Amino acid sequence: MDARTWDEMYRSRGQVFSGDPNGVLVAEAAGLPLGRALDVGCGEGADALWLARGGWQVTAADISRTALERAAAADTAHRVTWTRADLAVAPPPAGAFDLVSVQYFPLRKEPGHTALRGLLNAVAPGGTLLFATHDSADLARHGEHGIDPRDYYRPDDIAGLLGRDWTVLINETRPRTAPAPAGTRHTRDAVLRARRERMVEFSAEG
Numbered sequence: 001m002d003a004r005t006w007d008e009m010y011r012s013r014g015q016v017f018s019g020d021p022n023g024v025l026v027a028e029a030a031g032l033p034l035g036r037a038l039d040v041g042c043g044e045g046a047d048a049l050w051l052a053r054g055g056w057q058v059t060a061a062d063i064s065r066t067a068l069e070r071a072a073a074a075d076t077a078h079r080v081t082w083t084r085a086d087l088a089v090a091p092p093p094a095g096a097f098d099l100v101s102v103q104y105f106p107l108r109k110e111p112g113h114t115a116l117r118g119l120l121n122a123v124a125p126g127g128t129l130l131f132a133t134h135d136s137a138d139l140a141r142h143g144e145h146g147i148d149p150r151d152y153y154r155p156d157d158i159a160g161l162l163g164r165d166w167t168v169l170i171n172e173t174r175p176r177t178a179p180a181p182a183g184t185r186h187t188r189d190a191v192l193r194a195r196r197e198r199m200v201e202f203s204a205e206g
Helices: 003-011 023-029 046-053 065-074 111-121 136-142 155-161
Strands: 036-040 057-062 080-084 097-103 123-134 166-175 188-196
Touching: 003 065, 023 046, 023 097, 023 123, 023 188, 036 046, 046 057, 046 065, 046 080, 046 097, 057 065, 065 080, 097 111, 111 123, 111 155, 123 155, 155 166, 155 188
Parallel strands: 036 057, 036 097, 057 080, 097 123
Antiparallel strands: 123 188, 166 188
């Protein structure tokens, strides 16, 4: 899906998402030391605003200009840096963030893991990667939008690529803490939380 497709999706409805932060983010980031956070695929901005209100310095990135305009309009205190970017093409700065949050972002597998490499390299030493997606069993069971879950990174895929400079703290499937998005029947989340121990850039060889 390119920028135009995402813009059309957002324009098709006055509000696409609930306006509440994702439950996985709330559960896993609540106790982390504050610092700089990158919200990947921020959409209408609920996660970024929750982080900023909690004291994080937040950069929120999305490919959709429409989504970013909505998010910025809700940011009445101007707490977040809203950035239009395709992180699959232009990676974020290396070592720049203490938290990289990837919540239900469709990160497609590719040779050399270019986009994934960029996100992993953006995590500073001592920082956290938090990756959440829908349980692949839910996607396969309901055949949602013709998506084949095998085409996209899962927590196990990413955990298997992390080198010795990372510690995997959580890699599990768990029940959702909030109702499924409208029009879906997602009941479980797949979650990876990993801490970067030192700065060794991820390579295609892992």
